[in-house]
Amino acid sequence: MMVTKAAPAPAPESVGNGGRLASLVVRGADATGIVAAVSSVLSGHGANIVSLDQYSDDPQGGAFFQRTVFDLDGLQAALPVLRAAFDVELVKRYDLSYTLRDLSVPKRVAIFASKSDHCLLDLLWRHRRGQLPVSVSMVISNHPDAADAVHGFGVPFFHVPSMGTDKSAAETEHLRLLRDNVDFVVLARYMQILSGGFIERVGVPIINVHHSFLPAFVGAGPYAKAKERGVKLVGATAHYVTEDLDEGPIIEQDVVRVSHADTAADLARRGADVERAVLSRAVLWHAEDRVVRHGNHTIVFS
Amino acid sequence: MMVTKAAPAPAPESVGNGGRLASLVVRGADATGIVAAVSSVLSGHGANIVSLDQYSDDPQGGAFFQRTVFDLDGLQAALPVLRAAFDVELVKRYDLSYTLRDLSVPKRVAIFASKSDHCLLDLLWRHRRGQLPVSVSMVISNHPDAADAVHGFGVPFFHVPSMGTDKSAAETEHLRLLRDNVDFVVLARYMQILSGGFIERVGVPIINVHHSFLPAFVGAGPYAKAKERGVKLVGATAHYVTEDLDEGPIIEQDVVRVSHADTAADLARRGADVERAVLSRAVLWHAEDRVVRHGNHTIVFS
Amino acid sequence: MMVTKAAPAPAPESVGNGGRLASLVVRGADATGIVAAVSSVLSGHGANIVSLDQYSDDPQGGAFFQRTVFDLDGLQAALPVLRAAFDVELVKRYDLSYTLRDLSVPKRVAIFASKSDHCLLDLLWRHRRGQLPVSVSMVISNHPDAADAVHGFGVPFFHVPSMGTDKSAAETEHLRLLRDNVDFVVLARYMQILSGGFIERVGVPIINVHHSFLPAFVGAGPYAKAKERGVKLVGATAHYVTEDLDEGPIIEQDVVRVSHADTAADLARRGADVERAVLSRAVLWHAEDRVVRHGNHTIVFS
């Protein structure tokens, strides 16, 4: 059971909305009038704002972020028109950047896994229940074990072995499978290191999950070390992958309480429960354009 | 320790903002263009939006609510001008109602208490630490016990006995003390029933807190009954007072875990911890115009 | 995500213990010397105490409860000897009752379900992962929908329709299927009322789960009513079934935080997450003899 509560747990906005919902994410230097500019364009085209969140990191930085979900009859036809308007009102006038996305088109994801399948199966299960508005393009694993389970969910499974220190053959195969097929990648306890070159060439965001003791207990057997140290909490962190593998922008974190009576195996099992919960929330929020990267941290709109 | 976590715990926006921040709360029937109307007026007068939350209960009801906090140099001088503009743009054009408030002027509160002082002292303590942006006008109690403690916080204390079933003398005295002196009232475990007439005549919102087993375990000794029933959670609910005393719109709720080993006294003590936490959050949010009443429920902007 | 944390989450003691572990649960009137009597018998037979929890409801009632798990080489052969010793030392000497159980023999359970399969599948999934030390004898449903999913777990599935108000034909079939085959029954969102006669004749404990607003929001559509009332928490309660269907001894409860922005459907979805978590914990604890019924409440040894 999770230690933490009330994590923002938005319903998947894009599920069953009849193709009328879009998300607009705006970012740039804060200035007076941006909210007015966005909302004027939208109301001028008959769109109704369903949710609007904005954040400015003033007075520290002056960066502005806004996520707006709106409802519009005839959305698909209107998107080019809206883009033209935003190019003028946001890009030219305020020097902002933006992304505008039809929420009825789910993002395509590839899930990477290894032997441990708790995160993988949790994602597939939630997806089947309509709780994850993504399209799961494929599962890639360096172990063949999960093939049957994945096929049971109707999802393509590719076994790509990755032994030794030279990962270039495996990564070439990964890139071939992923090219043009996915919008983001999820490392669901994928236990192989990705090269900086791969991260660059894959060209889409990669979400990873790891135990949250880091930088303590690095390397193998973190839970045995945590047991030794007598920790009272174990947790997990989901983050975007950068070249500093476990140091990328944090999307979500959570913990559970443990006690002296928990063995190292118990800690690992409790940790696995948190990992799957944390990762599924990070994937949901990414899928719904709720997460904006900025420097080495994120803004997560609830 | 609270069972629940991540309750929205906003910093007091109005503390030490140099008199530049105001809150605008808008409500009425949802329509396309309201966000644009608000933000255009604000940007047109040079105000920068610090936070903006909106909620529409579509498709259930069609009611729209928006809370905007903005920053404006020369706020006090600009308020009448902004009001004139909102009267046109919101009231006339969209038939909405609104409140606009200078956040540097704290709301004035009277706290009612009885023998149990845990909620009373928690509020006074948080206030002294700058965590509650209110002005505590007075404490009123039907017991004299807390007088010294309250005076220690530099707050006026009035002992108004309230024995028997006829509360009219006490309520007359209450109304005399409160008139023109307070913007809201907090019942911090005040154990006397308020008459419907009092609630009407006092003319300001009243916030109450009660154990959250209701409608179970009504009447005296709820924790003894809860112990009998073997509950595994005890909790508290803060709400606005209506004539149906404990049935008014809920502002906040929370719970803590208990076990068979807790005595009825333990349950009461744990319950008291939740009560003070829940009540202080409700008071903070009310003080910052985060809570909007609608029908028999509330919108609480985080 | 659960609001609550640190719910006692014991590892399944009986999994993979090599047939050396047994549980002893003792109950009766409190007296000086009981712990000594139990531990003397155990140490006298070479058994090592792995965990020992005791609880006395003094000064309220004078009832005593103790759960002891011990490790003994040659357990199966020693059980009759231990029983003979406890019959003397506990039953004759202290007038206590006890149960002694080889933890390597899992309790056999039948799961009843209806259309909603979230609790059912969660139990089956946890069981497959080795987290529920039970033997799932069968699933019984009044709907045929879950047959394939259940068969996928290698578990027998029986469709027993239960239409109309006369449940006697269905209950006769239930009793035929259950007789001598199960040690307890779990109602995993089984939406049919069980007759008092059935509860008596089935002769084994029945565990149920329901939303925890009760006694508020009785009847159909509880989440719509909760939405109307603006609750900030939704929760679930797992309990033993008595003739007062939803009033039996509580085993476990939990809640999650919700907000005004959650629709009634969101509340139902969040409620379902709590239901499955709460029910699986109740089943685990029952399977491990951690739960002792006493009057209308339970002692749950962590």
Add this chain to the structure above:
Amino acid sequence: MMVTKAAPAPAPESVGNGGRLASLVVRGADATGIVAAVSSVLSGHGANIVSLDQYSDDPQGGAFFQRTVFDLDGLQAALPVLRAAFDVELVKRYDLSYTLRDLSVPKRVAIFASKSDHCLLDLLWRHRRGQLPVSVSMVISNHPDAADAVHGFGVPFFHVPSMGTDKSAAETEHLRLLRDNVDFVVLARYMQILSGGFIERVGVPIINVHHSFLPAFVGAGPYAKAKERGVKLVGATAHYVTEDLDEGPIIEQDVVRVSHADTAADLARRGADVERAVLSRAVLWHAEDRVVRHGNHTIVFS
């Protein structure tokens, strides 16, 4: 609000028990028969066991720990007799060590503080409310600011300046004040480093609290660094002080959820809330003999 829940929150057993309760903590190598030996001695002297918890770290280590609280009429007179019995039954027979303590005699504590007084005042407040079964012998601070507040609680306050890198004068004064006057020391956000010599000479346990990002964000301004990194949780750790200042055995940890919208000051404020909650639990548990140090971790009996 705390992220975590259901932290074991035992009532102070020693408050108002009429001088009949004692705690016995036993430790040593695990062996068959220890529980029987303890409980036989107790029942042989007419003592009734109120709570009994035991833990063995088998199969990892073979160390055994047991905490027993018992109720005995004429406790003070019986203590020497019981000690004599335990010296035979536990020390001679099993080579165990033990402590036996009259719970009606509260442990004496000195609280060290610096400028930040949130932990200090929380401890004093809880103590005044009867929630901390200790005797507060004195408060020592390197700042004079808190003198009035501490005197308001009827507790002696000593201002011991501690400037520069040579702490020997201050530590000499500390030792003079503490000698024979305290059973343990609590560092309630005391921001001066203690020398290894001091820790050794003071001869009583020292409890400290620090933010729980460590080993990340060492040094000054941890919350600014955490803000930069975009953490989603902030927390605190209470632990016994060893020469490796922040690496001693952990007693308790907790966290709260934060978001991108929290400023570094917000993080610090939320962190302070956790610090005082975590520290007060650690002090309570230490005061009630619930915490046993073993290697670099603790057993905390709930």
